[in-house]
Amino acid sequence: MNQLSLLGLISLVVRRDLVLAMRRRADVLTTLIFFVMVVSLFPLGVGPEMEMLRKMAPGLVWVSALLASMLSLGRMFSADYLDGTLEQMMLAPQSLAIVVLSKILAHWMVSGFPLVIIAPVLGMQFDMSAQALWVLMITLLLGTPILSVIGAAGAALTLGLRGGGALVSLLVLPLCIPVLIFGAGAVESVVSGINAGSNLALLGAILVMALAFMPWITAHALRISLE
Amino acid sequence: MLEISNLACNRGDHLLFSDLNFSISAGQLLQVQGANGSGKTSLLRTLCGLVIPAMGEIKWRGQDIHELDEKFYAEMIYLGHSNAIKDELNAVENLRISAGLAGCKLDDKQIIAALRRMGLRGREMLPVRVLSQGQCRRVALARLLLINVSLWILDEPLTALDVSAVGLMQELIGEHLANKGMVIYTTHQPLEVAGVETQRLALS
Numbered sequence: 311m312n313q314l315s316l317l318g319l320i321s322l323v324v325r326r327d328l329v330l331a332m333r334r335r336a337d338v339l340t341t342l343i344f345f346v347m348v349v350s351l352f353p354l355g356v357g358p359e360m361e362m363l364r365k366m367a368p369g370l371v372w373v374s375a376l377l378a379s380m381l382s383l384g385r386m387f388s389a390d391y392l393d394g395t396l397e398q399m400m401l402a403p404q405s406l407a408i409v410v411l412s413k414i415l416a417h418w419m420v421s422g423f424p425l426v427i428i429a430p431v432l433g434m435q436f437d438m439s440a441q442a443l444w445v446l447m448i449t450l451l452l453g454t455p456i457l458s459v460i461g462a463a464g465a466a467l468t469l470g471l472r473g474g475g476a477l478v479s480l481l482v483l484p485l486c487i488p489v490l491i492f493g494a495g496a497v498e499s500v501v502s503g504i505n506a507g508s509n510l511a512l513l514g515a516i517l518v519m520a521l522a523f524m525p526w527i528t529a530h531a532l533r534i535s536l537e
Numbered sequence: 538m539l540e541i542s543n544l545a546c547n548r549g550d551h552l553l554f555s556d557l558n559f560s561i562s563a564g565q566l567l568q569v570q571g572a573n574g575s576g577k578t579s580l581l582r583t584l585c586g587l588v589i590p591a592m593g594e595i596k597w598r599g600q601d602i603h604e605l606d607e608k609f610y611a612e613m614i615y616l617g618h619s620n621a622i623k624d625e626l627n628a629v630e631n632l633r634i635s636a637g638l639a640g641c642k643l644d645d646k647q648i649i650a651a652l653r654r655m656g657l658r659g660r661e662m663l664p665v666r667v668l669s670q671g672q673c674r675r676v677a678l679a680r681l682l683l684i685n686v687s688l689w690i691l692d693e694p695l696t697a698l699d700v701s702a703v704g705l706m707q708e709l710i711g712e713h714l715a716n717k718g719m720v721i722y723t724t725h726q727p728l729e730v731a732g733v734e735t736q737r738l739a740l741s
Contacts, residue, residue: 313607313640314637314638322634323638329625330623330625333625333626334625393620393621393622393623393624394617394619394620395621395622395623397587397617397619397621398615398621398635400587401587401610401613401614401615402610402640403610403611403640404638537587
């Protein structure tokens with residue numbers, strides 16, 4: 311049996327996707343720059359009132375992160391689908407769900423993790439407190455992987471469809487509403503002096519559930535899309 | 538040994554073929570023939586398990602391929618219309634990943650040797666993007682040399698290949714059959730393997 315070990319398979323696929331992303335850097339930067347631009351547009355649009363900006367900040371950063379992560383979803387499987395490598399991944403004697411999980415992981419490293427890193431800098435534009443910035447980072451660290459995991463299922467279902475890019479956002483955005491509520495809620499509760507623990511715990515629970523089920527669902531969706 | 542019984546396949550509402558029965562065993566070569574649109578690619582994709590047949594069974598060593606799943610995939614290789622290689626990577630990187638997914642641990646020397654046999658000396662480290670169509674096809678075909686499996690399913694393997702590469706393919710198929718391999722392929726070009734009788738399956 312030519313089965314790779316779990317870690318061997320994950321590292322093979324993640325390394326492949328990271329190398330590909332590094333050779334196509336423009337794609338990676340689009341997501342990040344979009345995020346920075348959208349967040350920075352709001353103070354310009356609504357005016358420089360500190361009190362209002364501080365109040366809007368958590369929700370604003372989160373909504374922007376959500377929109378930015380939609381941008382890159384279409385690319386998660388489409389390039390591999392078009393050049394036939396996705397087909398070969400299905401025909402490899404390895405678990406497709408684990409391959410999918412690895413691709414999600416690589417996708418998050420490239421398009422989700424940079425948002426987590428840059429978010430505190432953007433938060434400063436809104437005069438957020440140090441504590442609120444920390445919680446913002448933690449919520450994004452828990453939340454952006456959920457967006458990638460749920461988004462993967464949407465991307466798999468719309469694979470090969472014309473105009474799939476817009477469709478995937480319509481499919482995935484409603485499913486991400488709980489993530490937005492708990493993510494922004496955690497930051498707001500810290501700002502107003504309440505413990506953010508319950509919101510963070512709920513985010514963590516969603517992440518665990520999504521990681522446990524979505525790769526299998528996505529793998530199945532890919533099989534249907536490729537038939 | 539691959540056995541197909543009562544196989545039927547649909548494409549949308551259109552019935553491509555039905556009641557297809559054949560089998561192929563070690564050392565045999567099977568050519569699927571038919572006009573454009575007669576369902577050759579669909580048949581090959583069905584044999585790989587990518588498409589669920591509308592009716593009938595496909596058995597590998599007596600067991601249904603959909604039950605065997607990964608165990609079947611460990612014994613077959615499929616080469617489709619697309620080359621399944623990444624433009625951004627070079628030939629060696631592409632093959633290292635393909636072989637890695639198939640579970641073969643290879644060092645770069647083996648990969649380079651395979652590429653040289655495919656006539657790509659000096660092209661090993663170039664991004665595939667700068668290679669010609671035929672050279673890309675040769676990179677894809679090099680997987681056949683590296684991944685050691687018994688069943689080859691080749692969809693138009695000769696597309697974009699020049700005369701010398703076609704000769705090389707005939708040689709590779711001949712060697713594979715001599716090693717108790719099986720080959721199922723489609724082609725519109727003549728492909729004759731010395732000393733082996735080609736079975737033909739015509740789709741109408």
